[in-house]
Amino acid sequence: MAKSQQTFNKIEKEKKRLKKREEKQKKKIARKAEAKEKGEGIQFAYVDHNGNLTDTPPDPSMKVEIDAESIEIGIPKKADTDDADFDPVRKGKVSFYDSSKGFGFIIDTETQEKFFTHVSGLIDEISENDKVSFELEKGMKGMNAVRVKKI
Structure with missing residues (x-):
């Protein structure tokens, strides 16, 4: 079995x-x-x-009740600054510039702040200790000096 x-x-x-x-x-x-x-x-x-x-x-x-036309869509406009003589163009002095690497730093004469500048933001050729005029623009790591011209 x-x-x-x-x-x-x-x-x-x-x-x-x-x-x-x-x-x-x-x-x-x-x-x-x-x-x-x-x-x-x-x-x-x-x-x-x-x-x-x-x-x-x-x-x-x-x-x-909410009026539909009172709703703003988009980014609100910036309020004008109180300074009537506000000028976006600033003046400064080049504290460091390396032409081989294409970047440098500019110190603002009014606020003594240091701003980064890149060769792509230059109008004129600059070198250290040059007096320059520039505008500020928001960059990846802070404010950058752009449209840089010799005075």
Whole structure:
């Protein structure tokens, strides 16, 4: 007589697998029953005057009318500075310039601030200790001197 191919261990594993499947099925049925008891949840979600989500409709007396034309789309324009004699062109002195690498630094005569300048922002050839006029432009690491001219 031939010996059974199923060992005791295989039989036990199969029993465990069937037991897990039954438990999973029971949990699924329990979840469905629980969902029916609770109902379907909030039908509508409202936003109150503070911006929070609620299930009660907002009070109509707190409604605020907004004129659509009063909404500005885009970047607001910069307000003019109070200085009537504001000049974008500044004056300074070249503190360092390396013509082989194509960059240098200019010190503003009024504020004593140091600004980076690149060969692409030069109008005239410059060298150290030259008096120059320049404009400022926002660069990657701060303000850069551009349109640099000798005085």
